[in-house]
Amino acid sequence: MLAAVQSLKKQTRPPSEIVLVIDHNPALLESAQRHLGNNGVKVIENSGQRGLSGARNSGLALAQGDIIAFMDEDATAALDWLDQLAQVYENPEVMGVGGAIHPVWIAGLRPAWFPDEFDWVVGCTYRGMPDAESQVRNLIGCNMSFRRSVCDVNGGFRDGIGRIGTLPVGCEETEYCIRASQRWPEKMLIFNPRARVFHKVPTTRAVWRYFCSRCYAEGKSKALIGQFVGSKDSLSSEKPM
Numbered sequence: 001m002l003a004a005v006q007s008l009k010k011q012t013r014p015p016s017e018i019v020l021v022i023d024h025n026p027a028l029l030e031s032a033q034r035h036l037g038n039n040g041v042k043v044i045e046n047s048g049q050r051g052l053s054g055a056r057n058s059g060l061a062l063a064q065g066d067i068i069a070f071m072d073e074d075a076t077a078a079l080d081w082l083d084q085l086a087q088v089y090e091n092p093e094v095m096g097v098g099g100a101i102h103p104v105w106i107a108g109l110r111p112a113w114f115p116d117e118f119d120w121v122v123g124c125t126y127r128g129m130p131d132a133e134s135q136v137r138n139l140i141g142c143n144m145s146f147r148r149s150v151c152d153v154n155g156g157f158r159d160g161i162g163r164i165g166t167l168p169v170g171c172e173e174t175e176y177c178i179r180a181s182q183r184w185p186e187k188m189l190i191f192n193p194r195a196r197v198f199h200k201v202p203t204t205r206a207v208w209r210y211f212c213s214r215c216y217a218e219g220k221s222k223a224l225i226g227q228f229v230g231s232k233d234s235l236s237s238e239k240p241m
Contacts, residue, residue: 001032005041007076013083016065020073021046021055049159052141053172057156069145072123075101075199084195085145088133095180095187096146098139099195100125107203114206121214122201129191136191138177143197146180150187154180160224171221178225 001020008018020036022029023046033043044062048054060068069085071077078084081099088097101124103110119126123142130136139145146154157172177189204210 001073002035003076004071004073005036007078007081008071009040010079011077011082012080013086015069015082017042017063019044019059019063021059023052023055024050051159053157053159056141056172060151060156063148066148067145068148068151070141070143071197072142072199075142075197078196078198081143081195081197084192088190088192089147091188091190093186093188094147094190095150095184096139096144096177096189097195098136098144098189098191099197100193101140101142101197101199103201104198105201105206107206111206113208114211118211118215120218121211122199122205124199124201125193129193131193133190133192133194135188137181137189138174139189139191141173142199143195144173150180150184154183171218171225174222175225 005018005020008015018040019042020032021044022032026045029043029045037043042062044058046055046058047061048057056070059070067086067089069082084099085097088094103119103122103124105111116127120140123140125140154176157176181187181189205214
């Protein structure tokens with residue numbers, strides 16, 4: 001977490017503010033406020049339901065910028081991350097921008113059996129995603145941003161979908177992006193692979209058991225968001241052409 005904050009402070013395009021949200025963990029909240037609260041970081045607690053959606057909504061409610069960027073606490077940003085995101089917003093038709101998420105395997109080596117096409121299992125970009133700036137259905141939560149004006153109208157991330165603790169569910173950002181695109185079909189979500197973050201993958205997620213449980217949970221999550229936004233849009237990127 002400290003490394004994540006340091007990487008934001010070293011950006012070539014400095015952030016106007018850094019908001020760190022602690023998810024229902026009083027001891028960690030006290031420690032983070034003590035170490036970071038006096039160093040230009042707004043350290044707050046998740047004021048909503050426990051989980052990723054509630055934490056993001058808490059940060060969103062406090063953030064003041066015209067562009068709101070999200071990154072996980074176990075990732076670090078390339079020096080030009082914010083600059084690469086900001087450049088895409090020069091197009092007024094862009095409502096959100098995400099970037100590449102590169103896995104950093106804590107064990108040192110990528111497991112030989114782990115397919116590149118499934119790097120989404122550990123929250124990273126994967127083989128099959130664009131290798132150049134492109135329009136996409138949804139952004140990935142560890143490296144995404146939206147215009148403040150979009151967030152004000154689109155609302156918050158939906159509770160009951162995103163990760164809670166170590167429960168390997170997800171798709172709250174997918175539902176959020178689809179909801180925005182349904183509201184503004186003329187607007188775009190852009191993936192810019194030059195906007196890079198580096199996501200740590202613990203050894204507990206580099207095993208076959210986690211791989212299987214995460215894939216199963218993804219299916220359940222996709223079925224759930226299909227109830228909110230329709231199966232056509234919720235599976236538009238997964239269905240064969």
